[in-house]
Amino acid sequence: MEYVVFGLVIVIGLYFISIYNNLVKYKNQLDNTFSQIEVQLKRRYDLIPNLIEVAKGYMKHEKETLEAVIAARNEAQSSLNGLNQLDTTSIENFNQAEQGLVSSLGKMSFVMEDYPDLKANENMMQLHEELSTTENRIAFSRQAFNDAVMVFNTYRQSFPQNMLASKFGFMHDAMNLEFEDSQEIKKAPKVSF
């Protein structure tokens, strides 16, 4: 009888250890995927000022729109910098800032329709192409991040992890990144046959 109890104690102990290790593993994977988004986001934050610089020459009467884009970009960049812990509030802030940037960029490309010269500018076309590629990559790595969030949360919420996770220091579920994709990448690319 004692043997059975003794054996059970060991098995349960090992089981707890494995739960803890898995939590650590999934959390680390989550952090890993975030670094991918970061790269692309930074790349986009670097591209936007160049874009504005080119647009300035043509869109003299749209100063406000352009300034709004720059402001939104700065806001998003600073909230990304405050994002080292991936906790709920800072992710929420970041989601909002990103959303603001995406919508101001959308507005800008809407206004740009009125400036055919600008749209035909080679520099502009190149920057635009690069920006939409970057946004596409952001969207893709965001998908990977959200997949990792789901894996972590599902594991954390399942029995018996839900009773242990907070004792092991994993207090909260991870938070999804929920900004929308820009209009550009929702459109299918043009194909000529």
Next chain:
Amino acid sequence: MNFFQEQQKAKTNTLYLVFLFSIAIVFLIFLTTLFILGAYFYLGEIPFTQIVAAPQHYLSTRLILNVTFVVLLVVLSGSIYKYFELSGGGKNIALSLGGRLLSRNSASLNEKILLNVVDEISIASGMPTPSIYILEDEGINAFAAGVNLDDTVIGVTRGCVEKLTREELQGVIAHEFSHIFNSDMKLNLNLVVILHGILLIGIIGKVIFDSVGNSSRYSSRSSKKSDSTFYLLAVGSGLMAIGYGGTLLGNLIKASVSRNREYLADATAVQYTRYPEGIAGALKKIGYYSSGIRSSVADTYSHFYFALGVDSFFDTHPPLTKRIQKIDRFFNGDYSSVILKTPSSNESDIVNEVSKKEKQKTLFEEVAIATVVASVATVNEKEVQDVHNEIQSLPDEVLRLIDEPLGVQALLLSMMYDESYKVEVYTYLHKVDPYLLHEFNVVVKKLYKNLKPHTTLITSLALNTLKLLSLEQYQTFKESAKYFIAIDGVVTIYEWSLFYNITRPLEINLGILKTPKSIHYHIGSVKSELEVIYSLLAQKQYVNDEEAQNVFDSAMKEMGTTALKYRVSTSLDYGSFLDAVNAIETLKPPLQKKVFEGLLHIVQSDGKISIDEYLLVSALSKMMQIPLPKRFT
């Protein structure tokens, strides 16, 4: 000693481990019995002298049996647990040490150098590129871990990346690769499994001691409990004491197994890079800075490291000065001066002379099959340089695509793309993954030409980036690749090999594919499967069945396996090929070598090796866990 012999020898080493392990268990049983006798003595207040005078009164068979049973139970369950944890692959070890997966597009300049060094050596040696994890430690250290070649990871500390020059990094990485090729990884893993069982007793003791100690603080007023608390504390500390005995033994075992392997790996590293200053410089810098690793589990893995990660009574690594002196005879043990010193002209002249000779030798070497087989799992500096040059020769844009998870998928798909099915392909991608479609469109517009000769290089480089995909994203990519391949109703050898060279390592990394256990000892048991593969390869050389049969027969004669009979091309189909390929994976090491030689014989029979053939041989040798040497091209 070559790769195949080392693999055989690894078995003997494991047996030696099991032997040490049994001794450790006996010792633990002895310690525990002693502890219980001590408890008798204390509780029954029997004078110590009486026990010593007549131990047989107290030492009943039943007691010993009980102790044996309990100790075995604990140790074995600890080991079995660790075994299952580690069978998940090297990735888990790196993650539990707090490692961060390095990816090229988010890497700093120094990290990129590290990634390049690893890529170059692994591609030159023909093994799948390992994932690189970085540990945020200032000490200079590194480790390689994994169950087999497919899931290897290399962990490198921050200090290593920041403080070492490229040559020194190359030395460290070459050292880690020689651990991989000398089958030390498996040995190290077995060591962890065994040690975990032995250490578990001590861990349990510590848990009991801590938890009872904590709870007794809250309930100290209820005197009823104090008796049982006392006993629990006594049991806890007793287990801890036994555990420390176990730890001591564990370290002894580690030291005895690990130290010699380190000298061997240093020597092999010099042989790979032909640049002794590299590894010697790294070791000297360790002497100047340090090699410490802070992680709480670092102790468990201390024998994995490049240099001492944790100080303990029995060192897992030979003394630093001795290691350096084996490489650099003139080293006097003064670490402070070596940092700023550049190699004196005399010494470097000698080295240049040596490497010049070596270069000439490799230039005139014939690519005989025996040479290829002997060079499995070796690298030389010329091959590394070749890989370096080949990577440099790729267009920058292609390299940038390879570094990016979405870009690399698009690039690989574009290599399987047949333009006559444009509409179907675009419609399909639009349905499954608009992001991928967007990127694919960008890549296709650029029309990269002449990438086919670099297929192996690109796939090897691509793997690192593809490891960043989530499981769902990987599945989408795999389905798309399948769609691209099957769209014309034919699966070519090129397509299959390309697909296989990508999917297999990734699926092992994601944990959805396990390397099957090898079961076949005799060539007879896989006769028909080998016939299919060899015949297919022969037909790749000569379309004419008759000529193909000639090649087939002469290769079989060469290998001494004339029992294998040629299959005509009409009797072979995709299904039988797949079955045959699966069987190849389950060969035991000595048989693998033979089958591998057979492949080389047939493929080289027409005097040239096409890319399709190279890819296929590389996929097949990946299945057999044989790194395909660069020399074979």
